[in-house]
Amino acid sequence: MIYKDFNIFSAATSALGELGKTGDWRDLKPIIDYGKCIPVVKDKPSCFLCWLYCPEGVVSSSSPPRIDYDYCKGCGICAEECPAKAITMVEESK
Amino acid sequence: MGYDIVWHGRGGQGVVVAAHILAQAAYLEGFGGITSAPQFGPERRGAPLTASTRISSTTIRTVSQVQKADIAVVLDPSLMRIINIAATLNDGGLIVINTNLQPHDFPAYAEYAVATCDALHIANGCGLLKDGSAVVNAPMVGALARASGIISLSSLEKVFTERFKGVLASVNLMAVNEAYVATILKKRGE
Amino acid sequence: MSKAIIMTGNSAAALAAKMCRIQVVAAYPITPQTSITEAISNYVESGELKAEYVRVESEHSALTVCIAASTVGARAFTSTSSHGLLYMHEQVHWAAGSRLPIVMCCVNRGVGAPWSIFNDQQDSVSQRDTGWIQLYCRDNQEIIDTVIQAYKIAEAVSVPVMVCYDGFVLSHTMMPVVVPMQEQVDAFLPPLKTSGHLDTANPRNINPVVFPWRRADSQGVMRDGYMEIRYKLHSALNDARGVITQVNGEYARVFGRDHGGLLWDYNANAAEILIVAMGSIASESMPAIDSLRAQGINVGLIGVRAFRPFPKLEVREKLAGAKAIIVLEKAISYGHDGALACELKAALYGSAVRVPFHSYVAGLGGRDVNAKEIEAAITDSLKQIAEGNLEPPTHWLNCRTE
Numbered sequence: 001m002i003y004k005d006f007n008i009f010s011a012a013t014s015a016l017g018e019l020g021k022t023g024d025w026r027d028l029k030p031i032i033d034y035g036k037c038i039p040v041v042k043d044k045p046s047c048f049l050c051w052l053y054c055p056e057g058v059v060s061s062s063s064p065p066r067i068d069y070d071y072c073k074g075c076g077i078c079a080e081e082c083p084a085k086a087i088t089m090v091e092e093s094k
Numbered sequence: 095m096g097y098d099i100v101w102h103g104r105g106g107q108g109v110v111v112a113a114h115i116l117a118q119a120a121y122l123e124g125f126g127g128i129t130s131a132p133q134f135g136p137e138r139r140g141a142p143l144t145a146s147t148r149i150s151s152t153t154i155r156t157v158s159q160v161q162k163a164d165i166a167v168v169l170d171p172s173l174m175r176i177i178n179i180a181a182t183l184n185d186g187g188l189i190v191i192n193t194n195l196q197p198h199d200f201p202a203y204a205e206y207a208v209a210t211c212d213a214l215h216i217a218n219g220c221g222l223l224k225d226g227s228a229v230v231n232a233p234m235v236g237a238l239a240r241a242s243g244i245i246s247l248s249s250l251e252k253v254f255t256e257r258f259k260g261v262l263a264s265v266n267l268m269a270v271n272e273a274y275v276a277t278i279l280k281k282r283g284e
Numbered sequence: 285m286s287k288a289i290i291m292t293g294n295s296a297a298a299l300a301a302k303m304c305r306i307q308v309v310a311a312y313p314i315t316p317q318t319s320i321t322e323a324i325s326n327y328v329e330s331g332e333l334k335a336e337y338v339r340v341e342s343e344h345s346a347l348t349v350c351i352a353a354s355t356v357g358a359r360a361f362t363s364t365s366s367h368g369l370l371y372m373h374e375q376v377h378w379a380a381g382s383r384l385p386i387v388m389c390c391v392n393r394g395v396g397a398p399w400s401i402f403n404d405q406q407d408s409v410s411q412r413d414t415g416w417i418q419l420y421c422r423d424n425q426e427i428i429d430t431v432i433q434a435y436k437i438a439e440a441v442s443v444p445v446m447v448c449y450d451g452f453v454l455s456h457t458m459m460p461v462v463v464p465m466q467e468q469v470d471a472f473l474p475p476l477k478t479s480g481h482l483d484t485a486n487p488r489n490i491n492p493v494v495f496p497w498r499r500a501d502s503q504g505v506m507r508d509g510y511m512e513i514r515y516k517l518h519s520a521l522n523d524a525r526g527v528i529t530q531v532n533g534e535y536a537r538v539f540g541r542d543h544g545g546l547l548w549d550y551n552a553n554a555a556e557i558l559i560v561a562m563g564s565i566a567s568e569s570m571p572a573i574d575s576l577r578a579q580g581i582n583v584g585l586i587g588v589r590a591f592r593p594f595p596k597l598e599v600r601e602k603l604a605g606a607k608a609i610i611v612l613e614k615a616i617s618y619g620h621d622g623a624l625a626c627e628l629k630a631a632l633y634g635s636a637v638r639v640p641f642h643s644y645v646a647g648l649g650g651r652d653v654n655a656k657e658i659e660a661a662i663t664d665s666l667k668q669i670a671e672g673n674l675e676p677p678t679h680w681l682n683c684r685t686e
Contacts, residue, residue, distance in 0.1 A: 007516075008383045008442060008513070008516050008517075008520070009381065009382050009383045009481065009490070009513060010490070010491050010492060010494045010508070010513055011481065011488045011490055012488065012492045012501050012502075012507065013486075013487070013489070013501065013503060013505075014487060014488070014489055015501070015502035016502065017502055018501065018502045114458055117458055121288065121290055121460055126460075128290060128458075128459060128460055130290065130458040130459075131452075131456060131457040132456055134402060134403075134452035134453070134456065134650060135401065135402065135452075135650075136315075154459070155423075155567045155568065155570040155571055155655075156567075156568055156571050156654065157423075157450075157453045157454065157457055157564050157567060157568055158453075158568055158652050158654035158655065159652045159654070161654070
């Protein structure tokens, strides 16, 4: 290979926040009520539908689940999918 | 020094293979320039088709279709009723026909050298069959060798031995040899 | 001297691909290309070639498979013709843009409508601006040698190579071909020791959306914008001129056959009239030139092997002494001129070569072009030039034009 330039085609290393902190795109903020959240209530790893459905991958599959608000865009899919209705979208004061 | 040979047959008769075998034998014979081509286009079983072989002592640069041949080899004599093969032959050319007739039975070709060989009979006799049908291309290559003198029987034998193994090789060789012996040649004006 | 084997152009291409030890093959049948991949599938089936043969439902998928394979560092091969090439057009761009050293044989065939299965070069010529290197072959020996050279070139400059040759005229015509020794091919073309663009130790996202501007990625590395990536592709094709010449020279030293790097010539030194052609029509012109020279006409031939990158300076040099130029070609840029004629005229602009220029479009859709017709065309052009018709519109050879 005479081409030592590794940058001859388009490539990117996968990394958190390629486009900066996208959390500030958010209008509504998902808040988890751990009193209703299934893994917390049952005290064992279960459900995690919020983690599964989040298109941004900002929800952790831990108990309790945690949302990385630095990058959550507030789409509301987690609230829609939560079978226990544990997540509500609340207005944020900016 | 060169020869243009056109093979007339029908799809499935092994016209392209015959042209290829001639090309290989000519190469063994020491000719440096050889091309062998089917008539370009779709191939259909039973439809009339041609293949051509160009043989030359020097490298052949031309890849266009043969317009006029020095030798025409007719694998299926019924084609002579629908194709004017004389019109595709150079003056003084040779026509080699698979037929049970004799050269003098083709008065329309009096201006040409005519060779005949009953390849169908030979193939059947030798058991040279494919899917139940006689294979006439191999004996007709033998007939061409005899009538034209361009390639020797020994070169042909080498090609067949390389191409086929076992019984298939011996059956083919038997048919080629029989055809070589049985071919009747009438020179122009004879 | 190795023994020659009488074989078709397609057999030569398949054998060359096998000798290059290709690792992944994907192709879809189309006349007149099909017998290449038939032969390769036989090699794979018999175990002669250890390669992954991926069956696909279209040419678009065939090239996509090659792109995926090449992305992880496999030596990939495909072949197609005409509508197959056009159906994969999107991926033809994608392969070049991804800088993948894929080799594809394009067995040249006319393009519909109307349907034709016969030969001309409109298919590959219409892919001129996809960023592929395009090499055109004049005979079956050149096909086997060019496929082997193509991998060496492609892997040196990270640009895919299209090896183009005329359908039926070469693909289905048998001629003696000297087959190189496998050990020599192995030494000439060592295995591709690369993980390609992807590496499990260093995971990356390939071909994400690129912005018009350059920008720093999340790790602070400056990444190119679209134009920089395009400029690098353009530069690579420009650099490929030297590489094609060098690889041809190396091949000639090892294997004893020199097909010319970017172009070749026949009786061109000190010739006053120069014929320029590409592919089998160039070969067909050689007997015409012999015949004309026997009549005392000082005519020679330039065969263009590399259409992309176009050998601009080399063409200028070869044509420097010409008193007239006549182009013969099997493709047309509708509404302008023959495709090769356009390139030649552009290459000559600003040079000292300002001479009568005739161009012929010939053999479209498989219309036979023979040496006698070429000879007559050249004779006619010379007569026209003598009468002052110095740069007429493209002639259509052997075509009813009223």
